[in-house]
Amino acid sequence: MPDTQPNTPLAALLADIRAITGDRGLLTEASDTAAYAEDWRKLYQGRTPAVIRPASTAELAAVVAACARAGVALVPQGGNTSMVAGATPSADGSELVLSLARMNQIRLVDPVDLTLTVEAGCTLKAAQDAAAEAGCLLPLSISSEGTAQIGGVLATNAGGNNTVRYGNARDLVLGLEVVLPDGQVWNGLRRLRKDNTGYCLRQLFVGSEGTLGVITAAVLKLVPRPVETVVALCAVGSAQAALDLFTRFNRHDPAAIQAFEYMSGAGMQFVLRHIPGATLPCAASGHYALVELATPRANAGLREALEDVLATAMEDELVIDAVIAESEAQRAALWKLREEHAEAQKREGASVKNDVSVPVSRVPELLARAAVAGEALIAGMRMVPFGHMGDGNIHLNFAQPPDMDAAVFLAQDHDIMDMVGAIVRDLDGSFSAEHGVGRLKPYMMPEWRGGAELDTMRRIKQALDPRGLMNPGKVLP
Numbered sequence: 001m002p003d004t005q006p007n008t009p010l011a012a013l014l015a016d017i018r019a020i021t022g023d024r025g026l027l028t029e030a031s032d033t034a035a036y037a038e039d040w041r042k043l044y045q046g047r048t049p050a051v052i053r054p055a056s057t058a059e060l061a062a063v064v065a066a067c068a069r070a071g072v073a074l075v076p077q078g079g080n081t082s083m084v085a086g087a088t089p090s091a092d093g094s095e096l097v098l099s100l101a102r103m104n105q106i107r108l109v110d111p112v113d114l115t116l117t118v119e120a121g122c123t124l125k126a127a128q129d130a131a132a133e134a135g136c137l138l139p140l141s142i143s144s145e146g147t148a149q150i151g152g153v154l155a156t157n158a159g160g161n162n163t164v165r166y167g168n169a170r171d172l173v174l175g176l177e178v179v180l181p182d183g184q185v186w187n188g189l190r191r192l193r194k195d196n197t198g199y200c201l202r203q204l205f206v207g208s209e210g211t212l213g214v215i216t217a218a219v220l221k222l223v224p225r226p227v228e229t230v231v232a233l234c235a236v237g238s239a240q241a242a243l244d245l246f247t248r249f250n251r252h253d254p255a256a257i258q259a260f261e262y263m264s265g266a267g268m269q270f271v272l273r274h275i276p277g278a279t280l281p282c283a284a285s286g287h288y289a290l291v292e293l294a295t296p297r298a299n300a301g302l303r304e305a306l307e308d309v310l311a312t313a314m315e316d317e318l319v320i321d322a323v324i325a326e327s328e329a330q331r332a333a334l335w336k337l338r339e340e341h342a343e344a345q346k347r348e349g350a351s352v353k354n355d356v357s358v359p360v361s362r363v364p365e366l367l368a369r370a371a372v373a374g375e376a377l378i379a380g381m382r383m384v385p386f387g388h389m390g391d392g393n394i395h396l397n398f399a400q401p402p403d404m405d406a407a408v409f410l411a412q413d414h415d416i417m418d419m420v421g422a423i424v425r426d427l428d429g430s431f432s433a434e435h436g437v438g439r440l441k442p443y444m445m446p447e448w449r450g451g452a453e454l455d456t457m458r459r460i461k462q463a464l465d466p467r468g469l470m471n472p473g474k475v476l477p
């Protein structure tokens with residue numbers, strides 16, 4: 001930990017920062033800063049002499065400029081729900097955490113422009129609620145939305161359940177306000193649907209995981225709120241059958257599919273075993289698909305369309321059994337079976353997580369090959385794949401064999417990730433579909449994104465942050 005005694009450079013910097021933010025904007029007691037220094041999965045315990053919590057863009061820019069002058073690194077942090085420890089400071093205590101939590105205002109909801117202008121520290125859930133109050137939908141939904149913030153969601157280009165219809169976070173951004181590593185403010189909060197004026201800077205910051213600058217506000221696209229939503233849970237005979245079902249819904253009306261999620265029999269068993277109140281309302285199977293259709297049009301016959309596709313799929317023996325939610329409570333209960341997968345896996349024991357994507361058509365092959373390779377690597381290890389089949393994004397997780405010591409299992413995490421990685425590469429996929437690179441996976445970048453791609457990323461980093469003070473050790477190896 002750097003010396004925080006009076007008369008040291010760090011003490012002088014913290015005094016400058018306190019003068020900018022006031023006492024409320026600076027935490028220095030270990031008991032106050034501890035939660036900001038550990039990642040959500042508890043993989044990394046960092047240390048930091050201070051957490052800075054500015055209340056405005058002007059304060060934040062002044063803080064960034066002061067840190068740049070002092071040569072002290074900053075770690076931007078939103079809700080701290082990163083799955084790859086992207087917002088965790090290093091263990092040597094040399095980095096300050098910059099929390100956006102106090103910059104959480106909704107600046108404007110415009111139901112004509114269909115835009116939401118919001119500060120980066122607003123939670124995704126609060127932003128969704130503001131859109132809903134204006135009769136609109138902010139079409140981005142992830143299980144961590146109650147805690148994850150707009151800045152974090154954009155900095156990681158979050159995906160989630162509705163990507164199949166509306167795209168990733170990147171597809172929803174019209175404008176950004178960013179504080180650059182030298183403290184300059186770029187105000188790009190434009191609400192334009194068309195704007196071809198040079199390089200598209202906002203897309204450079206989306207997905208940059210806090211390594212190029214600090215997102216302080218954004219203009220997001222909204223869509224009209226659906227008036228009818230129908231959800232079905234389908235027991236299917238194989239992953240291929242789930243994919244074939246997706247193709248049928250896609251051919252019927254791609255604009256209606258709001259989510260198409262895959263779950264394995266193993267994952268469903270974990271949920272039924274560990275999550276209080278979870279029950280399976282259809283026949284048990286080794287594979288399940290959860291499909292949600294939605295439309296902003298009244299009397300669009302959505303329910304009938306769902307029933308038609310499912311009836312034919314049952315006749316053709318693609319679907320073994322299916323249940324359609326008859327109420328909002330039933331809809332929530334079906335979604336709970338999917339959303340509790342991460343929690344249920346945690347309660348089942350140790351697991352190794354892989355957030356991978358392949359072309360949608362190759363998901364069944366991915367699962368088949370990973371099942372064989374996994375068993376060959378560690379006998380008894382249980383494959384628990386689930387996720388966004390409609391995007392080709394599967395959380396290809398492996399749970400420890402029941403009789404194996406958790407630490408012994410976790411010691412082989414890189415072997416498991418490499419095994420999955422080799423198959424994913426062979427299928428032209430990506431090692432990180434929606435969680436980003438963070439601190440966990442920069443070592444994979446040279447192999448997967450080496451050559452001209454990584455070289456260009458390094459040059460961009462060098463141009464914007466030549467001293468490497470923005471979220472060091474993340475993304476780039």
Ligand SMILES: Cc1cc2nc3c(=O)[nH]c(=O)nc-3n(C[C@H](O)[C@H](O)[C@H](O)COP(=O)(O)OP(=O)(O)OC[C@H]3O[C@@H](n4cnc5c(N)ncnc54)[C@H](O)[C@@H]3O)c2cc1C
Pocket residue numbers: 040075076077078079080081082083086087100120141142143144147148149150151152153154155156157158159160161209210211213214215216342434435438471474
């Ligand atoms: C239960 C659970 C479910 C999840 N489900 C999904 C899912 O379905 N889809 C998905 O994509 N992700 C998912 N995630 C991962 C995570 O929630 C997302 O990555 C989310 O977008 C992170 O938001 P955050 O505010 O918590 O960011 P943090 O964790 O605080 O930060 C993430 C990264 O963004 C940077 N950052 C944060 N704020 C800013 C800012 N204002 N300016 C610049 N950089 C910033 C940080 O430095 C860090 O690199 C899930 C996580 C959990 C715990």
